[in-house]
Amino acid sequence: MMQLDNLYQEVILDHYKNPQNKKLVLEYDAQVHHINPSCGDEITLNVSLDGQSIRNISWDGVGCSISQASVSILTDLLIGKTMEQAQEISDSFMHLMQSKGTEKGDENVLEDAVALAGVSQYPARIKCALLGWMAFKDASVQALAKK
Amino acid sequence: MSLNPYEIAKDFPILSRTIRDGKKLVYLDSGATSQKPNVVIEAESNFYRMHNAAAHRGAHQLAEEATDALENARAIVAEFLNAEVDEVVFTKSATESLNLISYAMGNAEPGNRFHLKAGDSIVVSEMEHHANLIPWQQLAARTGATLKWFEVTAEGRLDLSSIDSMIDATTKVVALTHQSNVLGTINPLTEIVKRAHNVGAVVVLDACQSVPHMKVDVKSLGIDFLAFSGHKTVGPTGVGIFWGRAELLKDLPPFLTGGSMIENVTMTSATWAGAPRKFEAGVPNMAQAVGLGAAFTYLNKVGMENIHAHEVSLTALLLNEIQDIPEVKIVGPLDMNLRGGTVSFTVGEIHPHDLGQYLDSQGIAVRTGHHCAWPLTRKLGVPATTRASLYLYNTPEEIHALVSGIRDAQKYFG
Numbered sequence: 275m276m277q278l279d280n281l282y283q284e285v286i287l288d289h290y291k292n293p294q295n296k297k298l299v300l301e302y303d304a305q306v307h308h309i310n311p312s313c314g315d316e317i318t319l320n321v322s323l324d325g326q327s328i329r330n331i332s333w334d335g336v337g338c339s340i341s342q343a344s345v346s347i348l349t350d351l352l353i354g355k356t357m358e359q360a361q362e363i364s365d366s367f368m369h370l371m372q373s374k375g376t377e378k379g380d381e382n383v384l385e386d387a388v389a390l391a392g393v394s395q396y397p398a399r400i401k402c403a404l405l406g407w408m409a410f411k412d413a414s415v416q417a418l419a420k421k
Numbered sequence: 422m423s424l425n426p427y428e429i430a431k432d433f434p435i436l437s438r439t440i441r442d443g444k445k446l447v448y449l450d451s452g453a454t455s456q457k458p459n460v461v462i463e464a465e466s467n468f469y470r471m472h473n474a475a476a477h478r479g480a481h482q483l484a485e486e487a488t489d490a491l492e493n494a495r496a497i498v499a500e501f502l503n504a505e506v507d508e509v510v511f512t513k514s515a516t517e518s519l520n521l522i523s524y525a526m527g528n529a530e531p532g533n534r535f536h537l538k539a540g541d542s543i544v545v546s547e548m549e550h551h552a553n554l555i556p557w558q559q560l561a562a563r564t565g566a567t568l569k570w571f572e573v574t575a576e577g578r579l580d581l582s583s584i585d586s587m588i589d590a591t592t593k594v595v596a597l598t599h600q601s602n603v604l605g606t607i608n609p610l611t612e613i614v615k616r617a618h619n620v621g622a623v624v625v626l627d628a629c630q631s632v633p634h635m636k637v638d639v640k641s642l643g644i645d646f647l648a649f650s651g652h653k654t655v656g657p658t659g660v661g662i663f664w665g666r667a668e669l670l671k672d673l674p675p676f677l678t679g680g681s682m683i684e685n686v687t688m689t690s691a692t693w694a695g696a697p698r699k700f701e702a703g704v705p706n707m708a709q710a711v712g713l714g715a716a717f718t719y720l721n722k723v724g725m726e727n728i729h730a731h732e733v734s735l736t737a738l739l740l741n742e743i744q745d746i747p748e749v750k751i752v753g754p755l756d757m758n759l760r761g762g763t764v765s766f767t768v769g770e771i772h773p774h775d776l777g778q779y780l781d782s783q784g785i786a787v788r789t790g791h792h793c794a795w796p797l798t799r800k801l802g803v804p805a806t807t808r809a810s811l812y813l814y815n816t817p818e819e820i821h822a823l824v825s826g827i828r829d830a831q832k833y834f835g
């Protein structure tokens with residue numbers, strides 16, 4: 275069971291069972307809808323900005339524990355941050371996902387998201403973990419363009 | 422005579438390997454692709470080792486041997502399907518076969534029986550694999566024809582109540598799966614074929630999930646065209662079959678053009694060879710075709726009736742045991758009437774991807790997702806399912822392993 279526990283850390287299962295900000299807030303600067311065509315997971319994600327900082331992120335969707343926990347963690351991490359900080363965190367997360375299990379992730383930057391490090395050993399699941407992050411990237415670009 | 426899956430499994434070298442820290446492999450994903458017996462692996466590699474040359478070209482002995490090997494494989498396939506040899510076309514896959522026929526129809530000029538135009542219709546069903554849906558969507562879009570479809574009932578059967586209005590005087594093609602790759606449902610063809618022929622339409626059968634698992638006799642089914650993939654029928658990847666009735670192949674324009682599908686060529690024009698050559702442009706996938714011939718020889722030896730009976734009994738066992746878990750919901754027929762060995766299901770709130778990952782940690786290989794039949798899973802109101810698909814080498818122990826794996830996953834994610 276060792277290897278599987280690496281993937282399904284307690285933190286992930288907690289976020290999966292109690293997802294954060296999983297209720298679409300009606301006021302937003304940009305809304306996106308992303309799909310993972312290989313498994314059918316879907317997410318709708320709203321972003322609102324306050325100048326250069328992220329006022330709110332809310333979402334709704336269906337998906338596996340990895341995809342759901344990953345978005346939930348993302349919202350906890352990025353709400354209240356500046357766009358610049360969000361970029362840094364996203365880059366660090368992308369890097370971790372591509373590490374094929376060789377890295378643990380910087381807890382100072384990624385906080386709970388380091389629990390997803392195990393995903394990088396399962397190539398088929400990386401897309402699950404990235405679904406929400408890709409949606410956020412898309413939405414934040416659109417929100418910035420609007421301002 | 423019945424079939425001993427433990428003896429059969431010995432013919433498939435991959436089935437004795439281990440998975441994830443030494444777990445015995447339990448392969449329940451034959452609907453996606455089947456495993457290969459030694460005789461197939463050897464036939465394919467032996468072609469490369471001993472007989473490799475471009476078939477139907479060249480004046481040397483190897484070219485002769487390659488041609489013989491290819492044509493011998495064609496004869497085996499023809500006999501397996503109860504077809505004429507010249508009706509059997511080698512393609513790379515079922516996907517290519519279905520694109521072949523849909524593009525070929527799109528190439529038909531006005532006056533050709535296959536010509537499609539606005540006002541004509543193409544009939545499919547809601548349970549089609551994307552490979553037997555999108556080519557027809559595209560053909561409809563290119564020609565202005567209308568795409569219509571049979572709906573699927575809550576039990577996972579085709580709703581044929583509207584057959585007479587569905588297949589009408591405008592219908593040119595009815596393209597249907599023989600056995601659903603998600604539900605396991607085997608579609609009753611007699612009435613559909615009769616109705617289609619009454620209105621002058623042709624019937625295209627996606628036999629990907631039937632040819633590997635039961636006796637498919639193209640003559641007694643009365644269909645017009647058929648497609649399947651070699652890799653699901655214990656054969657190699659990279660080879661598929663397109664079959665059509667001889668008199669229809671005569672009128673069907675080619676899809677791919679190029680080498681060896683011609684009769685005569687000038688700088689500005691070309692005429693076509695007869696079938697099957699007309700549909701086999703370029704140097705064929707000889708080694709894979711030879712491997713497919715070996716696959717059918719193998720299946721014949723085991724006996725298609727035995728294979729089907731074995732799968733029916735394993736599926737009944739699986740349906741019976743899995744339904745003891747209250748959270749399990751089966752997507753597809755619950756009884757064995759017109760049903761094959763593909764069982765899709767959901768388990769409470771556990772996402773199929775997570776369930777599949779847990780089962781994998783136990784060495785059990787299943788498929789998860791929408792199984793390339795997204796409109797169907799949407800219709801049935803499940804974003805994704807877990808699918809176990811059985812074949813001749815699966816055993817009752819493996820069914821028990823799956824069911825107890827599901828129970829353990831419930832504890833893990835509970």
Ligand SMILES: Cc1ncc(COP(=O)(O)O)c(C=O)c1O
Pocket residue numbers: 452453514515516517550552553598600601602627629630650793
């Ligand atoms: C019913 C059905 N049709 C078509 C296909 C497509 O087969 P292939 O991907 O080998 O071309 C499949 C296999 O995935 C299938 O199950």
